[in-house]
Amino acid sequence: MLMRTDPFRELDRLTQQFFRGNGTVAYPAAMPMDAWRDGDTFVVEFDLPGVAPEAIELDVERNVVTVRAERPARSDNQEMLAAERARGTFSRQLVLGDNLDTEHIEASYDAGVLTLRIPVAEQAKPRKIEITSAGQDRQAINA
Numbered sequence: 001m002l003m004r005t006d007p008f009r010e011l012d013r014l015t016q017q018f019f020r021g022n023g024t025v026a027y028p029a030a031m032p033m034d035a036w037r038d039g040d041t042f043v044v045e046f047d048l049p050g051v052a053p054e055a056i057e058l059d060v061e062r063n064v065v066t067v068r069a070e071r072p073a074r075s076d077n078q079e080m081l082a083a084e085r086a087r088g089t090f091s092r093q094l095v096l097g098d099n100l101d102t103e104h105i106e107a108s109y110d111a112g113v114l115t116l117r118i119p120v121a122e123q124a125k126p127r128k129i130e131i132t133s134a135g136q137d138r139q140a141i142n143a
Contacts, residue, residue: 031067031092042100042118046092049112050085056114058107063096065105067114099123 035044048056048069057068068091074080096102101121108115 031069031090033092035094037120040120042096042120044094044116044118046114046116047112048109048114051112053109056109058105058114058116060102060105063098063100063102065094065096065102065116065118067092067094069114 031046031048033044033046035042037043046067051069051071055070055072057066059066059068068089070089071085071087073087074083096118099121101119104119106117108117
């Protein structure tokens, strides 16, 4: 359903550790998410507290879903005492399996949580196959 390979995520994590370690750059953190299957629907939730709904973009291309969000920077005339919340533009990509229907994704945003509901594709759902027998009308041959 969800492929967890993201070649740039590990590089982003190392970059964040490096720059935050010496305090020179506040690099935006990845969006934390949860994902699970609920019957015939795949559900993904992203934590985006403090992000306005109009600052979120959701794009789908084939089986890749991209979420972009922007939390604006604070004004320069404020004296910051602590700055732990990521600011700026950040994004996350999900590579979905072919068994999900990306044509019918539903998205909602409530209380700082973006929720995507992705239905399982019809061809991926389990189904019963009727078995027929070509020999039902045939008579047995006696030797």
